[in-house]
Amino acid sequence: MTRSFFPKRAxxxxxxxxxxVYDVGRDFDPEEFARTLHEASIDYITVFAKCNxxxxxxxxxxxxxxxxxxxxxxxPMVSACHKYGxxxxxxxNTGLDHEHAxxxxxxxxxxxxxxxxxxxxxxxxxxxxxxNTGWAPHLLAMVEEVLDWxxxxxxxxxxxxxxxxxGVECLEGMKExxxxxxxxxQAQDFCWRVTQRFTEDVERLVQRKRxxxxxxxxxxxxxxxxxxVELEVLPTGGWGYDYLPWAIRxxxxxxxxxxxxxxRFHMSWGDFGGIRPYHALxxxxxxxIANGGTCSVGDHMHPRGKLEPEVYKLIGQVYERTKExxxxxxxxxxxxxxxxxxxxxxYHPQAGFERVSVAGASRMLMELKQxxxxxxxxxxxxxxxILILPDDVLVTEPLKGKLQEHLARGGVIIxxxxxxxxxxxxxxxxxxxxxxxxxxxxxxPSFFTAESGVERDIPAMPITIYTPGIAxxxxxxxxxxxxxxxxxxxxxxxxxxxxxxxxxxxxxxxxPALVQHGHIFHFSFPIFQGYFEHAVVAYRTxxxxxxxxxxxxxxxxxxxxxxxGQVTVxxxxxxxxxxxxxxxxxxxxxxxxxxxxxxxxxGIELALRNDGHKVKRVYLAPAREALAFHAEGDYIHVxxxxxxGYQMVVFEAE
Numbered sequence: 001m002t003r004s005f006f007p008k009r010a011x012x013x014x015x016x017x018x019x020x021v022y023d024v025g026r027d028f029d030p031e032e033f034a035r036t037l038h039e040a041s042i043d044y045i046t047v048f049a050k051c052n053x054x055x056x057x058x059x060x061x062x063x064x065x066x067x068x069x070x071x072x073x074x075x076p077m078v079s080a081c082h083k084y085g086x087x088x089x090x091x092x093n094t095g096l097d098h099e100h101a102x103x104x105x106x107x108x109x110x111x112x113x114x115x116x117x118x119x120x121x122x123x124x125x126x127x128x129x130x131x132n133t134g135w136a137p138h139l140l141a142m143v144e145e146v147l148d149w150x151x152x153x154x155x156x157x158x159x160x161x162x163x164x165x166x167g168v169e170c171l172e173g174m175k176e177x178x179x180x181x182x183x184x185x186q187a188q189d190f191c192w193r194v195t196q197r198f199t200e201d202v203e204r205l206v207q208r209k210r211x212x213x214x215x216x217x218x219x220x221x222x223x224x225x226x227x228x229v230e231l232e233v234l235p236t237g238g239w240g241y242d243y244l245p246w247a248i249r250x251x252x253x254x255x256x257x258x259x260x261x262x263x264r265f266h267m268s269w270g271d272f273g274g275i276r277p278y279h280a281l282x283x284x285x286x287x288x289i290a291n292g293g294t295c296s297v298g299d300h301m302h303p304r305g306k307l308e309p310e311v312y313k314l315i316g317q318v319y320e321r322t323k324e325x326x327x328x329x330x331x332x333x334x335x336x337x338x339x340x341x342x343x344x345x346x347y348h349p350q351a352g353f354e355r356v357s358v359a360g361a362s363r364m365l366m367e368l369k370q371x372x373x374x375x376x377x378x379x380x381x382x383x384x385x386i387l388i389l390p391d392d393v394l395v396t397e398p399l400k401g402k403l404q405e406h407l408a409r410g411g412v413i414i415x416x417x418x419x420x421x422x423x424x425x426x427x428x429x430x431x432x433x434x435x436x437x438x439x440x441x442x443x444x445p446s447f448f449t450a451e452s453g454v455e456r457d458i459p460a461m462p463i464t465i466y467t468p469g470i471a472x473x474x475x476x477x478x479x480x481x482x483x484x485x486x487x488x489x490x491x492x493x494x495x496x497x498x499x500x501x502x503x504x505x506x507x508x509x510x511x512p513a514l515v516q517h518g519h520i521f522h523f524s525f526p527i528f529q530g531y532f533e534h535a536v537v538a539y540r541t542x543x544x545x546x547x548x549x550x551x552x553x554x555x556x557x558x559x560x561x562x563x564x565g566q567v568t569v570x571x572x573x574x575x576x577x578x579x580x581x582x583x584x585x586x587x588x589x590x591x592x593x594x595x596x597x598x599x600x601x602x603g604i605e606l607a608l609r610n611d612g613h614k615v616k617r618v619y620l621a622p623a624r625e626a627l628a629f630h631a632e633g634d635y636i637h638v639x640x641x642x643x644x645g646y647q648m649v650v651f652e653a654e
Contacts, residue, residue: 007044028305034080040316054099089154154214237268263298290579360532395429417469434517482514559605598645
């Protein structure tokens with residue numbers, strides 16, 4: 001099997017097994033195992049060679065066999081899966097190995113407080129391995145052993161954490177390179193170099209042993225992945241439903257195949273008795289396909305070696321539905337005309353300003369039914385009509401050049417708060433902004449009122465800005481589109497008599513909240529973070545009015561779709577597919593979002609810009625039910641009678 005095959009319906013099978021389990025693999029039947037996968041329409045599976053406890057599930061001569069293992073699991077799994085045409089990848093944990101951490105404390109990462117075991121935190125990561133020690137060659141030897149013994153189709157290395165180590169090996173390594181150990185950023189840079197050295201060693205090993213298999217380094221940035229991207233996103237396991245929208249729109253810009261790895265668990269990994277509703281799992285898979293990806297479901301096998309029948313009944317039902325879409329999903333690529341720029345995108349969600357802002361931007365654009373990608377600093381931006389810099393994206397010299405080229409092509413820039421400033425935050429990086437930066441905003445809260453041209457559907461009153469951004473002045477030739485109003489006093493002020501808890505607007509501050517200068521719009525406040533954290537609908541409306549003023553003919557127009565409905569476009573050679581999703585995650589209790597059933601929406605008015613394509617038929621997939629359509633101006637118009645959770649509408653051209 002070669003790298004050219006890419007899975008459509010995968011399973012990521014965890015098998016982290018505590019040493020106290022005494023009957024590991026007792027009931028394992030390789031034929032039953034592979035047949036169960038085959039009957040669930042699975043074409044690719046990641047299975048365990050070594051878990052995060054540090055135990056191997058094959059008769060390793062390098063590592064440590066699980067003390068309760070009754071039979072080789074890995075070898076028979078590989079043979080049985082290949083018999084059914086299922087590709088199989090071997091999992092080895094890299095960042096975690098508790099058994100080797102116990103036996104080789106010198107292989108552990110030493111934190112800045114001098115701790116090897118962070119026992120006070122417990123959980124998975126209270127012991128972490130350092131790749132600048134004997135751990136790296138040991139793990140490479142295990143990878144080589146697996147490649148030599150078993151004809152696996154891939155290697156999956158998990159739990160990379162690029163955080164500084166202060167062990168003697170790393171201290172000496174930093175000293176040799178002239179790095180300042182006391183500088184956390186330089187210490188992290190050294191850790192990244194060590195990590196890169198290890199991943200390059202793995203790639204060289206694979207190239208020598210099995211050059212066409214897949215390799216994945218889970219936890220490292222998508223752009224660095226050598227063969228493909230796996231988007232680990234368990235919506236109920238800590239990622240939430242706001243992570244995938246921006247992460248997949250980033251992954252799809254990298255020129256690599258990708259799939260979404262969701263999970264069957266009610267909570268997170270290792271929730272043995274947790275199983276999500278059918279429509280929750282189906283939504284995750286539809287969402288991936290609607291954004292040009294394929295599907296993977298995470299599971300955790302019982303230590304005795306039996307797959308849970310109810311889990312694979314559920315996965316099989318979901319995959320049977322997604323399989324029907326193969327003719328329109330195969331080779332499909334997403335179409336976008338807006339790019340959200342985030343220079344330092346990494347794999348894992350973080351609580352920082354930047355990550356919240358890109359999630360907010362993604363949610364706003366989805367609700368506005370705009371087609372967009374998320375791009376890093378290395379992306380080609382020439383095909384986009386609008387570039388969005390959310391909240392805190394500082395303009396480096398390489399980005400400055402790309403932005404000016406974009407403006408020269410007639411493109412539009414929309415930015416907010418500190419975004420657009422130069423790296424030292426002293427002024428806007430582009431003279432084309434037509435705005436003077438006057439430092440951080442001093443009013444908190446403040447308010448905005450929309451001016452003529454962007455005021456449609458915004459209440460004619462001061463709207464609260466809950467998170468301050470910057471103070472700015474419009475320069476000559478700039479147009480003020482929203483005015484900033486100051487409060488009587490800031491929140492939390494205390495005069496030893498009263499805390500100011502009621503803060504009405506006092507007057508126009510004399511400064512703008514939104515300025516347009518040529519093809520640049522700039523908001524003074526972090527509108528994207530603000531929308532993510534406070535869900536102020538007027539923020540989305542204001543952004544939408546700005547976009548509409550410069551993009552009056554978007555790729556898709558829809559009517560009678562609720563705000564939470566998602567509309568995306570993918571394309572094959574002679575046809576475009578419009579995907580409509582009307583699922584709504586509901587918050588139940590304090591933190592768990594649940595999808596239990598689809599939401600039915602009837603009579604959706606859909607218009608797709610024809611872009612010179614001569615459409616000959618429009619139909620619903622997979623049923624191939626024809627829809628009446630008509631051309632009007634630049635659009636092909638249809639009415640979609642009903643969407644029950646998900647519907648693909650196919651526009652086929654000559």
